[in-house]
Amino acid sequence: MAVVVCSGYPCSGKSFRSNQIKEFFQKRDIQSGGSKQIIVLSENSHSLDIKRSAYDTSAAEKPARAALLTAIIRLISPDTILIVDAPNYIKGFRYQIYCAAREVKVRVATVYVLTSQEQCREWNKLREGDDRYSDETLENLFLRYEEPSSMVRWDSPLFTLLWSDESIPQSTLDALWDAVDKGKVSNPNSGTVATVKAPTDALATLEKTTHSIMQQIMSSQDGFGGFITLSPTPSSSPLKLMLPPRNITLPELSRLKRQFVTAQKKAITLGTIERGSLDWSEDGVCQRFVIFLEEQLQR
Ligand SMILES: Nc1ncnc2c1ncn2[C@@H]1O[C@H](COP(=O)(O)OP(=O)(O)OP(=O)(O)O)[C@@H](O)[C@H]1O
Numbered sequence: 001m002a003v004v005v006c007s008g009y010p011c012s013g014k015s016f017r018s019n020q021i022k023e024f025f026q027k028r029d030i031q032s033g034g035s036k037q038i039i040v041l042s043e044n045s046h047s048l049d050i051k052r053s054a055y056d057t058s059a060a061e062k063p064a065r066a067a068l069l070t071a072i073i074r075l076i077s078p079d080t081i082l083i084v085d086a087p088n089y090i091k092g093f094r095y096q097i098y099c100a101a102r103e104v105k106v107r108v109a110t111v112y113v114l115t116s117q118e119q120c121r122e123w124n125k126l127r128e129g130d131d132r133y134s135d136e137t138l139e140n141l142f143l144r145y146e147e148p149s150s151m152v153r154w155d156s157p158l159f160t161l162l163w164s165d166e167s168i169p170q171s172t173l174d175a176l177w178d179a180v181d182k183g184k185v186s187n188p189n190s191g192t193v194a195t196v197k198a199p200t201d202a203l204a205t206l207e208k209t210t211h212s213i214m215q216q217i218m219s220s221q222d223g224f225g226g227f228i229t230l231s232p233t234p235s236s237s238p239l240k241l242m243l244p245p246r247n248i249t250l251p252e253l254s255r256l257k258r259q260f261v262t263a264q265k266k267a268i269t270l271g272t273i274e275r276g277s278l279d280w281s282e283d284g285v286c287q288r289f290v291i292f293l294e295e296q297l298q299r
Pocket residue numbers: 008009010011012013014015016017086087123162163164165166
């Protein structure tokens with residue numbers, strides 16, 4: 001349903017706010033029928049065990065972030081409001097969460113827990129043992145923090161919560177609920193889905209193999225139909241094509257070739273989405289053309 005990404009300085013009150021938001025969401029959910037699961041994913045819940053010391057070095061931080069992203073992807077679902085209670089201080093990481101959410105068509109909202117550095121230092125001083133950030137890490141994270149912005153699509157809608165407010169203003173909570181309950185859901189598009197470019201010789205392979213298949217059909221067909229064997233190029237594997245029991249004319253075949261080539265050229269120019277990437281080898285193109293011809297010729 002939605003992901004609420006909390007972001008803020010270390011020890012700024014992200015957990016404090018996440019729990020306030022969860023409580024409010026639970027009340028609103030009960031009022032509207034109680035069908036949603038509301039989860040707070042923190043750095044030490046749902047099998048995560050990310051210590052404050054993970055932020056001491058960037059080497060330790062990378063696997064921690066990867067584990068967090070995996071947990072987010074696992075928990076995102078159409079009937080869940082997932083509140084991510086973690087620093088989420090890198091722009092690129094928030095963008096990754098946004099992409100993961102869009103992949104499964106769930107809404108995204110960002111909550112910026114805005115607390116002064118002085119206040120964070122004070123709250124951190126009150127912590128003990130492992131729970132406390134080292135002074136160096138705390139200062140380092142202040143410097144590295146990349147503030148969310150409502151101007152970029154992955155941080156928006158953006159809700160800023162001031163540390164001086166003990167409770168979250170009702171108008172902000174209402175607007176946040178509307179964003180997760182009724183906000184715009186965008187489809188994954190070329191801006192968020194990785195594209196795979198075709199190799200530079202894809203166009204030449206396409207022309208060569210389709211032309212050769214066309215010639216072989218014209219010279220092998222006998223008007224009675226049945227399988228013919230095609231060997232489009234010396235290096236491609238032989239293929240079987242089922243022909244209908246009639247003579248196929250050259251204009252008909254040329255039209256089908258044009259249709260196929262136009263569609264394939266589009267994939268070459270635009271790239272294909274990662275999960276559906278195409279095989280541009282001679283064998284790959286031949287197989288696709290033969291499948292296309294069989295479908296079209298049997299109609
Ligand atoms: N607005 C607030 N008013 C009063 N106390 C607060 C407020 N926000 C946070 N605190 C207190 O500050 C301390 C740190 O808050 P919290 O643990 O929520 O920070 P955090 O940002 O989640 O920390 P971390 O970066 O370690 O995840 C807690 O003791 C919490 O009760």
